[in-house]
Amino acid sequence: MNVQEMISARGISFWLVEKHDVPVASIHFAWKGGVETDPPAQQGLAKLATAMLMEGAGDLDATAFQGQLADHGISLNIDATRDYIQGQLYALTADMPKAIDLTQLALTKPRLEAEAFTRTRAQQLSSIKQSMAEPDWQARYRLMQTVFGGHPYALRGAGTATTLATIGIDDVKTFYLSHIARDNLHVVVVGDMTADNAKTMVDQLFGALPDKSTVPTVPQATWPSRESPTGQTIWVKRKGAQTIWQWALPGVDDDDPDWFAANVVNYVWGGGGFSSRLMQEVREEQGLTYGIGTGLSAMEHGNVWMGKAALADDKVSHAMTYVQGMIARLHQGGLTQDEVDGAKTYLINSLMLDLTSSRGMAQVLLDWKLSGRAAGYLAERTQGLQAVTLEHANRVAKKMLDPAAMLSVLVGSPPSLPPGVTAKEALWQNE
């Protein structure tokens, strides 16, 4: 993978990987400042604003705009994530000029018609209602509320019926002005495109955007804190076919010297699919669950290490006790050399699988670019992982895998909890 650092005639810097085996191209782009910048009373603004970019632009109403995308086989998605507004543009090379025209039109001349706004807001509300029916959503909601408390990371990305009702078209316009500019823009181009072509297209896409953004600053989230302590168990009572269990431990920053070692520990504990200790012992050996796993979430302004499992109600107490015991074992005894070696090999080599399509490669590179990595990060990442020793991994396991630091959320009807655990009851969220 040869990542070229480019600067367009208008001064927009971007990364390019030329790949000429299939006549397609992917342009992935992002602006810093996502859901996290929504005012608390207007949760859902970033998602609503990005959705409105697909509802017609220039002379094209929503139907005409989406019809032109479809008729040219252009896939354009723009969505607000926690930290970013992210866009993915994908088309045949031959259709790229049209794709660029339509996308830049959406970014510079969105129509923002009242009818489309009302309809899009209703769609967002409908999708919130659908999400709220999911026990998994309920567990995640409680977990984020508890971990991030008053920090914007506790905000609900899609908003609520109340907050959506307060958002008007003017708020959307203000959002575009503050967020969509050139100084917070990140772009990656992968595919059947020459350097000169790519530069021209990047300028056509983004050259007309304002120079400067005015994205509100977001503070660093610290957890655990006095306001949001850890070590608790929260229980949303619900009669269903199973109990959802989600948990959190304090995480680690992706710039931290422990980052690669923490990834190795996460892989061995619960990140490594079928080969993780959690899957091996809780699913394979005991048949307690279909899926159990963990993931390190390193965000722009805070970190958390989360895990989840779905369990039969009457196995919840046993499974929680068992997993706590496993954490204690990792905390005390650490990993084995074989586990560390296996994790390193997997984490180094499996990345290739994400790079087999132009879209996959563009997304991996954009993620790196957004987290401040250099264009040559692939080699840096490999070296960083290779350098992880058993001793370093064990030191990180000792520090991070503290059984007392675990925050748990249960959604279900377990008949009992592990000895010594008292749960704080919380309500099923209805709006």
Place this chain on the structure above:
Amino acid sequence: MTIAVTNTHASVFNPHVTTLDNGLTVIVVPSASGPVVSHMLWYKVGAADERDGETGLAHYLEHLMFKSTKTLKAGEFSKVVAALGGEDNAFTSYDYTAYFQQIASAELPRMMTMEAGRMNDLLLKDDEVLTERDVVLRERALRTDDDPAARLGETVQASLFVHHPYGRPVIGWGHEVEKLSVQQARDFYRRWYGPNNAVLVVSGDVTPDAVVALAQNTYGKIPTFQAPARVRAADPVLTADRRVVVKDKDVQQPQWQRHYRVTPWRDDKEHSYAMEVLGEYLNNPAGPLVDQLVRQQKVMVDIAADYDGRNLDDGTFSFTFVPADNITMHAAEDAFEKLLADLAQKGVAAADVTAAIQRLQRNAVFARDSLMAPGYAFGLALTTGRTVADVEQWPARIGAVTPDQVNAALRQLVANPSFVTGELLPASLSPTVH
């Protein structure tokens, strides 16, 4: 490999196809996807091949394929793949069961040795088999029992296919899954798994000669067996209205769906290609359903259409919508029916048919920007009665569809009595009464 132009009548993947002496079909698609390979083995057996009373067995066996073999311990298959930096998994549907790994191309020989091993050497030990049955029951709880929308989908399917085994859930009915035995798993494995009932698709950084030689040395050593014929009961035309309703306390957003049972691809290929174009036309976000019902009449929040003809037997054509907040399900359903009837009467314009055809044909180029796409395309085709040529000629077949065929397909759909309507409702709402 460089293909510079998009020719809608060109072939799609240009595969190299071989059949080993023992009957295993081997398909190789070299591509410039980096130093990696996708290795997929598809068996021509799925949930619709289970006997009465043993629903879920095909999927259960898929889980058990990761247990002990003569040379691997339980769980070791996936551990080996992961330790080499690869990914592996498997999936089961009505007509097929497939196993795959994506991994550095240098590891392909190891993958073939292990996959060929479990084609014939699975031990199916009592303790491993029974523990995994609990895992499958947890999977069912997660995917279906605890998800009102999935429960509705399962019931709609069971009401649409009243006699044919497509009416069963692939994961099986819970009361049968919990009684599946080691012996049933062994019998099913012996009855269906073998080289002449399988299709191997390898794509990525490989050469056909090397893959065929490797396949010969691994899969090639497994003896041919007597694979059973896939005999399934045919469904009658439905003669009574069928509406199924799931009401659930957790549901806040009502949803509606209608599934039609349609002629299999096998029995009328031109009709099936016309249905594919019709599905594309109707599901287009700029098409008449979204434009009229969502944007103009505002009776729905969203609507989608889908034709699924990728089966050995009957296909389905389905519609799903979410009614607008202030609109009753009844009113939204009426608006949908009226629009579909009007469209059938008025006809789809030739230009709209051409546009839908061109949208579909582009997918054949996008498919080449994916390591696993050849595996999915050929595996699915060859386990559902199609040939390699059917995949390669798909763009041309779609291109040959005429507006008359699309309009005939639409009129036939509107008049089709074999459909089921499903409603997902909050506990407090009453179902639609007509």
